[in-house]
Amino acid sequence: WIPVRGRSQPEVAGSDLARPWGVGGGDRSCLVPAPRLRSGSSHSRSQRTQAFGRPRWALQGRCSSDPGDGKGHGTPDRELGPPRVERPLGGAAGSLLLISCLQPVPAQTSITIAPQSPAVGRNVSLAPQPLPQDWLICKWFRSASTEENRRIFTYYPNTNSAQTNGPAHTGRETAGSGCALNIVGLKLSDTGSYTVQVESPPNPVTVTAELRVYEMLSPPMLTPSQIHVQENGTFNLTCNSSLSADTLLWLQNMTYLATDQRLELSPGNRTLTVLNVTRGDAGAYQCEVRNPISTNRSDPGTVTVAYGPDSARIDLLGLISLGSPLTLMCITDSVPPSHYLWLHNGTDANETRSRWTINPMTWDQQGTFVCQAHNPDTNLTARASVTVRVTGESLGMIPALPPCPAPENALLG
Numbered sequence: 001w002i003p004v005r006g007r008s009q010p011e012v013a014g015s016d017l018a019r020p021w022g023v024g025g026g027d028r029s030c031l032v033p034a035p036r037l038r039s040g041s042s043h044s045r046s047q048r049t050q051a052f053g054r055p056r057w058a059l060q061g062r063c064s065s066d067p068g069d070g071k072g073h074g075t076p077d078r079e080l081g082p083p084r085v086e087r088p089l090g091g092a093a094g095s096l097l098l099i100s101c102l103q104p105v106p107a108q109t110s111i112t113i114a115p116q117s118p119a120v121g122r123n124v125s126l127a128p129q130p131l132p133q134d135w136l137i138c139k140w141f142r143s144a145s146t147e148e149n150r151r152i153f154t155y156y157p158n159t160n161s162a163q164t165n166g167p168a169h170t171g172r173e174t175a176g177s178g179c180a181l182n183i184v185g186l187k188l189s190d191t192g193s194y195t196v197q198v199e200s201p202p203n204p205v206t207v208t209a210e211l212r213v214y215e216m217l218s219p220p221m222l223t224p225s226q227i228h229v230q231e232n233g234t235f236n237l238t239c240n241s242s243l244s245a246d247t248l249l250w251l252q253n254m255t256y257l258a259t260d261q262r263l264e265l266s267p268g269n270r271t272l273t274v275l276n277v278t279r280g281d282a283g284a285y286q287c288e289v290r291n292p293i294s295t296n297r298s299d300p301g302t303v304t305v306a307y308g309p310d311s312a313r314i315d316l317l318g319l320i321s322l323g324s325p326l327t328l329m330c331i332t333d334s335v336p337p338s339h340y341l342w343l344h345n346g347t348d349a350n351e352t353r354s355r356w357t358i359n360p361m362t363w364d365q366q367g368t369f370v371c372q373a374h375n376p377d378t379n380l381t382a383r384a385s386v387t388v389r390v391t392g393e394s395l396g397m398i399p400a401l402p403p404c405p406a407p408e409n410a411l412l413g
Contacts, residue, residue, distance in 0.1 A: 111196060111209035117292035118186055120215040127180040128207055132200035138179035142168040144193040144208050155179055186213050188244070215244050217294045220287050222301040229277050230378060231307040237272045239287030239298065247290040251297075253283040279305050282335075308334030309373045312382035320388065325359035330371035332382055338373035346370075 109128050118124040128138070137157075143150035151166030155175040163175045174182045179198060183190060195208040220241035229235045239248055248269040250257045257272075259265060264273040274281055284300035309332035317327035332338050332354075342351040345367040349356070354373075358365055370385040 109198070109205050109207050111194070111207050113209060113211060118211070118213055119293050120186055120188060120213060122186055123182065123184045124186060124211065124213075125176060125180050125182050126194055126196075126209060126211065127176070127178055128196045128198060128205070129178075131178060132198055132205050135179070135198050135200040135205075137199045139166075139197045139199075140173070140175075140181045141195040141197070142192065144195060146195060146197050146206065152181065188213055188215060214291050214293050215242065217242055217245055217289050217291060217296045219296045220245075220248075220289050220298045222285065222287055222298040225299070225301045227301070227303045228377075229303065229305055231277060231279060231305055233277045234273065234275050235277060235303060236274075237285055237287075237301060237303075239270050239272075239289070241270075241287070241289045245289035245291055249288045249290075251286045251288060252281075254286075277305055279307055279335075281305055304335065306335050306375070306377040308332065308378065309338050309375055309380055309382040310334075312371055312373045312384040314369065314371050314384045314386045316386065316388075321361065322363070323360045325357055326361040326365075326388070327355065327357045328369055328371070328386070330354045330356075330373060330384065332373040334373070334375045334378070334380070336375065336377060338375050338382075341372040341374070343370040343372070344368075 107130050109130060109132065112127050112129050114125050114127075115122075126140075137154060139146070139154045140152040141147070141150045142152055149167045152168045152173050153166055153175060154164045156162050156164070157179075172184050174184075176182045179196065181194065181196070191211060191213045193208055194211055195206060198205040220239050223238050223240060227235050227237070237250075239250075241248065250265075250269070250272050257263060262275045264275065265271070266273075272285075272287075282303055282305040284302055286298050286300050288295065288297045312330060312332045315329040315331060317329060318325065320326060328342075330340055330342075338354075340352055340354050342349040342356050344365070354371075356369075366389050368385055368387045370383060372381060372383050374381040
């Protein structure tokens with residue numbers, strides 16, 4: 001920048017870039033602004049020289065040398081002259097004063113895989129993008145290294161024999177435009193590291209990518225398919241599936257399970273453990289496997305939780321009268337169903353069903369009836385009793401009295 005009539009302005013003479021007063025030709029590609037004089041200054045030439053020292057061209061890096069007389073000789077001590085431009089320049093012309101010496105940073109090369117989730121039996125393409133400028137040849141390797149025995153092929157663009165196969169070539173790999181690696185008829189064994197080496201002056205480029213080949217998932221198998229567990233116990237389920245499954249989920253009665261303090265999952269979620277089993281844990285269980293190209297579920301496995309009986313009661317069905325049927329129903333809640341035993345006035349009535357019908361009701365059959373329910377899986381037993389009496393000599397209602405006391409440690413109905 002040159003002080004002109006009290007203002008700082010760039011100097012342009014013809015097609016040349018601006019230069020300080022009295023400085024001749026030379027390489028001006030990396031000029032930086034000359035020091036400014038204060039506006040309105042009346043310093044003499046000697047004062048200006050004292051203030052600023054010898055006027056020189058400021059250079060950056062190795063882009064140019066001190067300008068001189070156009071013959072490579074610097075002339076820093078030449079006498080300063082008047083400005084050669086009488087009007088300021090703006091816009092694009094003014095911006096020509098400074099020209100950067102920095103070169104643009106080349107974009108980093110990476111490998112693009114298409115499609116991103118290739119399947120067994122399908123095709124895939126791996127392409128380095130962007131390619132370096134003026135690249136000469138490229139080599140592909142089935143490895144994270146560039147060892148010769150892992151070379152798939154070398155590609156020479158714009159030649160008759162563009163592809164030269166290497167030791168790792170299987171017959172399914174071909175070179176595509178832009179140094180792409182095309183693989184057809186993918187196998188699970190194609191999963192792994194792939195490296196491309198691009199020869200480009202001044203420095204070669206080497207990039208590695210991981211290829212994952214997926215298979216369509218078949219339905220997993222749940223083992224065991226049947227589980228019988230007691231309340232407060234523990235059970236395990238295992239999902240047997242392909243190793244190419246990325247995600248494994250568990251369902252109970254078609255609802256996805258979330259882990260909590262009682263549900264534990266092994267690494268990879270392949271084994272489900274349920275602790276302190278409750279009655280609500282009974283039902284149909286499935287596992288679901290997923291990868292980017294497929295989803296599948298197992299057949300349901302059944303979990304049965306054994307519990308009870310916690311209590312028992314006796315219900316009387318119908319009217320109670322002489323000559324009419326009397327039906328007694330023993331009600332309990334247990335899994336599996338309880339085994340029943342009926343007692344009449346302390347004697348085994350030889351009745352093992354939950355429902356006992358006496359037909360007809362007679363004077364001899366009045367008294368105390370006891371139902372005893374036993375679960376052989378939990379070894380729990382519950383009892384209930386009711387007393388039936390006949391009053392008068394004619395037909396009439398026979399009231400049911402409160403249940404009689406049960407033996408010690410029995411559950412009352």
